[in-house]
Amino acid sequence: MSDFVSGRPGEAWRRGLSGILDYAAESNRRAIWILLAFALIAFLPGYSKVPPIDRDEARFAQATKQMVASGEYVDIRFQNEVRYQKPVGIYWLQAAALKIADAVTTRDMQTRIYVYRIPSLIGAVGAVIATFWIALAFANRRVAILAAVMMASSILLGVEARLAKTDAMLLLTVLLCIGVLAHTYLEPPAEREKSAGLIWPIVFWAALAAGVLLKGPLILLFIGLPVVTLAIIDRSAGWLTRLRPLIGLPIFLLLVLPWFIAIIGRSGGTFLSDSVGRDLLAKVVSGQESHGAPPGYYVVLFFITFWPASILAGMATPWVWREKWETPVKFLLAWLVPAWIVFELxxxxxxxxxxxxxxxxxxxxxxxxxxxxxxxxxxxxYGTFWWFAIPVLFFVGSLVLLLRYEGYPGWPAWPFLGAAMVFGFRAWWLYFVDGPERSMLRAAVTSVLLAIAVYWSVLPSLAMLFPSVAIAQAVRTAECSDPKVAAAGYREPSLVFLAGTDTLLTGAAGAADFLQDHKCRFAVIESSLDRTFARRAEAIGLRYTKVSQFKGYNLGSGGRITLTIYKSLGNL
Structure with missing residues (x-):
């Protein structure tokens, strides 16, 4: 850390982004510290301000909340329904984060979604550092830093870092495995006799086990396809013996089997049928939950989800094709191409x-x-124009929101959107003068500035996107103790997470029945069910009053929604 007080960092800052890159490239430790800071700047804005997102994030968080409340760490449930689509790994990590948060603060952390996002944040930051480490097997430190910056500034990783789901942590486990494979595969023959230690094999098998506990056998596709591809191309797989499978496989099984045995014993086979049959295999043969798409979908989406670095992909393709048989490129293509083809199919x-x-x-x-x-x-x-065009489109979008939605405070985002347009313009306009490296660094800063504007200011200000937050706030401000909620026509898991595990998701008649004989009960009725609710209330002699009405957009189902909250006044 002495370098940070020696004056040299100040010189690097005065030289701009390329000067910071030069400074970081002088040592691995310095590079890691700077990448860590950049990743946190990229991922933390809005991390605690954006409410729970339907549906997957809210389901994971609610299941974890129930796990901690019940002390049941084998079975996974959402309310009274089993949740066996994914293994237990992410729930354990989120439960650990919740336990630690409860231990270090006196505040109730059960419904604070950012606590459940901690594993995703760790996974995303770890993935940035792991990308740097993997790249060191193929190239110099400057290349490794630039690759890690591309990951940290990518739109998709920025999204996953802020969602309490499996994917950021799965990415980290995949990269740990790939990193060990890369360093093992590319290790010079003269060094192989010296590398007889167990550290890297243990890292590989432990990360593989963690990936299986996070998302089942999916990690085997990301790891197995590169290994098989390289074995076919090289007509040899002898380098795999350095992974010590005779030692590693028992470690893998010791980590994985206990929970799988326990859950299969508990569920009587339901876990296997749900996770393998209804979740994994069903996705292969059908468009599950309306998410079907033709081949080529990921190629098109890549230019959005990997922006801003995706702009350079087409320009790099001729070089990659020419170098495809060189060992580093061959390894990277074996990692990339077979799995990409599988996902397109x-x-x-x-x-x-x-x-x-x-x-x-x-x-x-x-x-x-x-x-x-x-x-x-x-x-x-000329495609680099999109480095400037994207922040301009975001700025125009912010103006549209300001004009269309009353109460939207657009101004907090404007300084960041303005700065993003400046950096994006310089990334595009000076590409032909300063070259792709400097322009890519400017584009990365553009992406981070957009992330700050969107996640810190724009999204949290759009209350119409988060009906469950409005419902939970209306219920909490009611002057009664132990409020209970029933919802008809609105079944989003975020409502269960925010309003309570005992929230009843029912029909209009069921919501009216729920309000009987209790003055601290609330019914949330979607507008198309208002008449049915009123008829049932009249039939049972229910007295009720309207608390509030919410008009917004349901992210879970993808449509406009009008919800009315009623409070019980007892029976006639």
Whole structure:
């Protein structure tokens, strides 16, 4: 840390982004500290301000909340329903975060969604550092830093870092495994006799076990396909013996089997049928939950989800093709191409499925930049205009929101959107003068500034996107003790998470029955069910009053919604 008080960092700052890159590239420790700071700046804004997002995040958080409340750490439930689509790993990590948060503060942390996001934040930051570590196996430190910056500034990883789900932590486990494979595969023959230790094999098998506990056998696809591909190309897989499978497999089984045995014994086979049959295999043959898409979906989406680095992908492709048989590029393509093809063929498609493949692309792009091998085709280079166009579109969108939605305070986002347009303009306009490395760094700063504007200011200000927050606040401000909620026509898990595990998701008649004989009960009725609710209330002699009405947008179902909250006054 003495370098940070020696005056040299100040010189680096005065030289701009490339000076900071030069300074970071002088040592691994310095690079890691700077990447850590950059990743936190990229991921923390809005981390605690954005409410629970329906549906997956809220389901994971609610199941974890019930796990901690019940002390049941084997079975996974959402209210009274079993939740066996995914293994237990992420729930344990979120439960640990909740336990620690409860221990260090006197505040009630049960419904604070940012606590449940801690594992995702750790996974995303760890993935940035792991990308740096993996790239060191292929190239110099400058390339490794640039690849890690591409990951930290990518839109998709920024989203996953702020969601209490499995994908950021799965990415970290995949990268730990890939990193060990890369360093093992590329290890010079003269060094192989010296590397007889057990540290890297233990890291590999432990990370593989963690990945299975997070998302089942999916990690085996990301790790197995590169190994099989390289074995076919090289006609040899002898290097795998350095992973010590005779020692590693028992470690893997020791970590994985206890919970799987316990849950299979508890569920009587329901876990296997739900997780493998209804979740994994169903996604292969059908578009589960309306998420089907044709092949080519991920190629198109890549240019959005990996922005801003995706702008350079087309320019790097000719170099990658020329170098495809060189050992570093061959390894990266074996990591990237087979799994990408599999995901394009699978019917169910979601943007985050290919996230563990993005670091391979980042490293290839950084290597191409370092070797000054990007294509000089003008029509490709003009694509850098999108580094400027995207922040302009966000600024226009912010103005539209200001004009259309009363109460939206657009001004807190404007300084960051303005700065993003400046950096984006310089990234595009000076690309032909300063080259792709400096422009990519400016584009990365552009992306981070947009993230600050969107997650810290814009999203938290759009109350219409979060009906459950409005409902929970209305119930909490009611002057009664132990309020209970029933909802008809609105079944989002975020309501259960915020209003309480005993929230009743029912029909209009059931909501009216719920209000009987209790003056601290509330019914949330979707507008199309108002008449049914009123008829049932009249039939049972229910007295009730309207508390408030909410008009907004349901992110879970994707449509406008009007909800009315009624409070019981007892029976006639």
């Amino acid at each position: 699978v019917i169910t498609k979601l943007p985050h499925y290919v996230l563990p493949l993005y670091p391979a692309i980042a490293i290839l792009l950084a290597m191409a930049i370092d070797q000054q091998a990007l294509s000089r085709q003008k029509w490709m280079e």
